[in-house]
Amino acid sequence: MTNHWIDIQHSDCILIQGSNAAENHPISFKWVLRAKDRGATVIHVDPRFTRTSARSSMHAYLRCGTDIAFLGGMINYIISNDLYYKDWVVKYTNATSLIHPDFGFSDGLFSGFDDKNKKYDKTSWAFQKDDEGKVKQDTTLADPNCVFQHLKKHYSRYDLKKVSSITGTPEEDLVKVYSTFGATGKADKAGTIMYALGQCHHTVAVQNIRTFGIIQLLLGNVGICGGGINALRGEPNVQGSTDHALLYHYMPGYLPAPTVEQPTLEDYMKRVIKTTKNEQSINWGGNNGKYAASLMRAFYPNGGTKENGFGYEFFPKLDAGQEASVMTMIDEMYKGTVKGLFCVGQNPCCSLPNSNKVRAAMQKLKWMVHVNIFDNESASFWKGPGIDTSKQGTECFLLPATASVEKEGSQANSGRWMQWKYAAGKAPGDAISTGDIVWRIMTKLKELYKEGGTFPDPILAANTDFADEKGNFNAEKVAKIINGYFVEDTTIGDVTYKKGECVPGFALLQDDGKTACGNWICSGSFTRDGQNLMRRRNNKTDPTGLGLYPEWSYSWPMNRRIVYNRASVDEYGKPLNPKRPLLEWKDGKWVGDVADGAAPPLAEKGGKLPFIMQAEGLGALFGPGLKEGPFSEHYEPLEGPFEKNIMSGQRISPVIKHYNSDMDKVANASAEFPYPMTTYSCTEHWCTGAFTRWQPWLVEAQPQAYVEISEDLAKEKGIANGEKVRVRSARGSLEAVAMVTVRLKPFTCGGKTVHQVGMTYNYGWLFPKDCGDSANLLTPTVGDANSMTPEYKAFMVTVEKLKA
Amino acid sequence: MSNGKSILVDVSRCTGCRGCQVACKQWNNLPATKTIQTGTYQNPPDLNGETYKIVRFAEGRGEDQKPYWNFLSDMCRHCVNPPCIAASNDGDSMIHDEATGAIIYTPKTAEDDYEMALEICPYKIPRKNEKTGALTKCTMCFDRITNGLIPACVLSCPTDAMRFGDRDEILKEVERRVTELKKTYPKAKAIDAADVRVIYILTDDPDKYGEYVQA
Numbered sequence A: 001m002t003n004h005w006i007d008i009q010h011s012d013c014i015l016i017q018g019s020n021a022a023e024n025h026p027i028s029f030k031w032v033l034r035a036k037d038r039g040a041t042v043i044h045v046d047p048r049f050t051r052t053s054a055r056s057s058m059h060a061y062l063r064c065g066t067d068i069a070f071l072g073g074m075i076n077y078i079i080s081n082d083l084y085y086k087d088w089v090v091k092y093t094n095a096t097s098l099i100h101p102d103f104g105f106s107d108g109l110f111s112g113f114d115d116k117n118k119k120y121d122k123t124s125w126a127f128q129k130d131d132e133g134k135v136k137q138d139t140t141l142a143d144p145n146c147v148f149q150h151l152k153k154h155y156s157r158y159d160l161k162k163v164s165s166i167t168g169t170p171e172e173d174l175v176k177v178y179s180t181f182g183a184t185g186k187a188d189k190a191g192t193i194m195y196a197l198g199q200c201h202h203t204v205a206v207q208n209i210r211t212f213g214i215i216q217l218l219l220g221n222v223g224i225c226g227g228g229i230n231a232l233r234g235e236p237n238v239q240g241s242t243d244h245a246l247l248y249h250y251m252p253g254y255l256p257a258p259t260v261e262q263p264t265l266e267d268y269m270k271r272v273i274k275t276t277k278n279e280q281s282i283n284w285g286g287n288n289g290k291y292a293a294s295l296m297r298a299f300y301p302n303g304g305t306k307e308n309g310f311g312y313e314f315f316p317k318l319d320a321g322q323e324a325s326v327m328t329m330i331d332e333m334y335k336g337t338v339k340g341l342f343c344v345g346q347n348p349c350c351s352l353p354n355s356n357k358v359r360a361a362m363q364k365l366k367w368m369v370h371v372n373i374f375d376n377e378s379a380s381f382w383k384g385p386g387i388d389t390s391k392q393g394t395e396c397f398l399l400p401a402t403a404s405v406e407k408e409g410s411q412a413n414s415g416r417w418m419q420w421k422y423a424a425g426k427a428p429g430d431a432i433s434t435g436d437i438v439w440r441i442m443t444k445l446k447e448l449y450k451e452g453g454t455f456p457d458p459i460l461a462a463n464t465d466f467a468d469e470k471g472n473f474n475a476e477k478v479a480k481i482i483n484g485y486f487v488e489d490t491t492i493g494d495v496t497y498k499k500g501e502c503v504p505g506f507a508l509l510q511d512d513g514k515t516a517c518g519n520w521i522c523s524g525s526f527t528r529d530g531q532n533l534m535r536r537r538n539n540k541t542d543p544t545g546l547g548l549y550p551e552w553s554y555s556w557p558m559n560r561r562i563v564y565n566r567a568s569v570d571e572y573g574k575p576l577n578p579k580r581p582l583l584e585w586k587d588g589k590w591v592g593d594v595a596d597g598a599a600p601p602l603a604e605k606g607g608k609l610p611f612i613m614q615a616e617g618l619g620a621l622f623g624p625g626l627k628e629g630p631f632s633e634h635y636e637p638l639e640g641p642f643e644k645n646i647m648s649g650q651r652i653s654p655v656i657k658h659y660n661s662d663m664d665k666v667a668n669a670s671a672e673f674p675y676p677m678t679t680y681s682c683t684e685h686w687c688t689g690a691f692t693r694w695q696p697w698l699v700e701a702q703p704q705a706y707v708e709i710s711e712d713l714a715k716e717k718g719i720a721n722g723e724k725v726r727v728r729s730a731r732g733s734l735e736a737v738a739m740v741t742v743r744l745k746p747f748t749c750g751g752k753t754v755h756q757v758g759m760t761y762n763y764g765w766l767f768p769k770d771c772g773d774s775a776n777l778l779t780p781t782v783g784d785a786n787s788m789t790p791e792y793k794a795f796m797v798t799v800e801k802l803k804a
Numbered sequence B: 001m002s003n004g005k006s007i008l009v010d011v012s013r014c015t016g017c018r019g020c021q022v023a024c025k026q027w028n029n030l031p032a033t034k035t036i037q038t039g040t041y042q043n044p045p046d047l048n049g050e051t052y053k054i055v056r057f058a059e060g061r062g063e064d065q066k067p068y069w070n071f072l073s074d075m076c077r078h079c080v081n082p083p084c085i086a087a088s089n090d091g092d093s094m095i096h097d098e099a100t101g102a103i104i105y106t107p108k109t110a111e112d113d114y115e116m117a118l119e120i121c122p123y124k125i126p127r128k129n130e131k132t133g134a135l136t137k138c139t140m141c142f143d144r145i146t147n148g149l150i151p152a153c154v155l156s157c158p159t160d161a162m163r164f165g166d167r168d169e170i171l172k173e174v175e176r177r178v179t180e181l182k183k184t185y186p187k188a189k190a191i192d193a194a195d196v197r198v199i200y201i202l203t204d205d206p207d208k209y210g211e212y213v214q215a
């Protein structure tokens, strides 16, 4: 989230798209309803009418997988009806920047597409620069090469008629949503966007969210109270897991994973340190070298030297261009190249796409270590349906872990608050925390490698100093390493920090090995003398009156509650919206939220632009960093109902990876699989249900897998409500109870009737016995080209009556 | 003299999450009912001898042909003049607590006429526990509210759709909220507020929520 949960109450208009917030993040609706009490309009855009729609002011249907068309239409509407916040756009975004004259777009492809390698040469996606290396600007927005003109032209193709025929949303509903949300492009209005996996689980996931970014920048809704782009993250600690890099392409703090193309720390620094010639840009990315050096220092305190880049040279690196997502890992496992698996707190046999393939891949493993609090379909894959257990050769270990409430540690909520929690109870039996498990294994490995082995240096150099005086694993000790500490006495300015003291903020991190820090964004969560600020629980102090509660837990970065908050003031530092003043420049300093950098506002001497994480300091309407292009474009899901994309000759994202195993069948525009399916979770179960299916009161409420279908489709197929049916895709099939409902309806898309259906993925064969199985038996192995998030939310199935 | 306690259930704030349904089972140590999926989110399908609280899910199409989906967190209304007690044949099988106004069924209700109790309750609340034979229903969390706690279901509600407090305060809040809601929902009204302690505020016709919503 750019903002935080409490802040939602300040919004004038809340667009919930790609999220079933009321069901999947129930507490969010405490704040949504408070906003509604204050007169806000709540818009829900979703393929289904859900518990979220029921509590919203309006609901618009769209066919799954068509968000960019829907939102592209909104961009067009905002621009052609002059609803954008022009002053703000000119001052704070790159609308005025001039793009390379060779940049262009034609029939679904941007300039520079290499058809053979299915990727772009991004040379023409660059800005024009003057002799001093500064980006050329046209503040009148008239130059045909400026970002604004390109943006306008690109999205002018998304007219109401075309959008409606793609999304299936009636034109009048489009206009209602566009005009309502578009009305927030004013200084005294705030519109916010809430989204979740409904945007992320697509082959165009990142571009879906980019489109939100464009809309919010056009309306001046970023960095302000009641605004922002708010990804809803919940109990699975997705916020914490991305912060701490539980993904193959990142290191902690969103630093990109090194590849063999950067063999030395110096090479890596060249890659990650951002530069600019714009003296009005803070360009925070200029500090990335300090964060990388300090990270290596934290990883390898016992053998990291200046010569080996503080241990950087030990650090495992991706091959050049290697994509190592979980889908590829399963693919390799299926091919037999991956032979062992540590599976920690996950249930891939139900949660990953194309579960039949996952289940087949697991059987090829030599060994598997599974760490969890309950048994699940993955820990017990070897006795799954259709499997001859006597033929299974995988050696399996099940390590019992503590549940989240049985261990001490921090949990990051969606609003980036790192909240420290105590163990609420003792774990049963031998269960210990995952941190403790990893630490014990690593400690044992070190012991073994001391006796010799192939290349023991990285193992021996790795940090395992995680125990307290009594020799027990200590989460707070790990948190202090994450926060960062001084490796030796260090003088910065006129302050001398002693060796071992905590680094009280990432601005003090060094690139010369004097500081160690496990995750720069968390730096500041401890005070210099080791006070854990994440423990704070002051729910009284609210100096701004806007519910920021700065003394409640610790919000990264630097306890800032709303990021990019300098965008909420004018060039003199005066709040643009006097009703909700988040930040103000007063008597030479910032008051309110923790400002995004201490530098003065733009008009003052040394004044800086608000978008500090962008090299040029400007909000990126034009964003050349992604694989598909600098603007978003509608592409159909890998599997869709049509042969053609109504927008262009390019049906699907041109840059996605295709999997070609015998278990990766795909069926587009197929008469056999005519219904677009979307999958989701219900309130009563958690993810694959691996925790909640053992909980009788939840099973009582949602006992069995169900497939939601419209009354029209039920009639066409002769299916009665509550009847068991078969749901089948090109990859798998399962039985589920048909839920025939007015809440789903067929779409008229591309001149034909398309029946949307939907299903939860909360079930599995293990327990309870008759609950059904995972909807992921149906989903395809395919993901977004940037993030490799699987396309769980849009693919094709058929629904059939069971044979009598 | 206090006017006892009341609970306000504001359906315009209810997201149908069923935290209350589960919290009721948890606090009252009630077993899960063996259920199957029958084509609705409502489960268990109805109140039963081991279920004092369920969220009812009612869907349909409104006048504008758009779908509606209504959620009603159903429970005993703790009537101000409870007809069930009036009809019980044993004077002390059901207790009407003076201080709170809560109606509590004791194990002695095993002797009472179940059919009669169900028949006479305007909201069709009482059920018979198959194992003990006793009649059961919501206790207003009597053991909690007489020990300084609020009812488990109210505590669990993430959106403040339910509120518990002194009846006089709750009645004032009911009035304020109905006036406020009428601006957006002309049909908004409180149900049987004068006669019950558990007062529902609905935003649509009562029959769009369930069968026995209103006396």
Ligand code: SF4
Residues within 6 Å of the ligand: B076, B077, B078, B079, B082, B083, B084, B085, B103, B120, B121, B122, B123, B124, B125, B126, B137
């Ligand atoms: S609602 Fe029914 S059971 Fe509850 S007090 Fe009234 S009559 Fe008795």
Ligand code: SF4
Residues within 6 Å of the ligand: B023, B024, B025, B027, B028, B052, B053, B075, B137, B138, B139, B140, B141, B151, B152, B153, B154
């Ligand atoms: S008041 Fe207590 S007993 Fe009654 S429904 Fe709520 S939780 Fe259950």
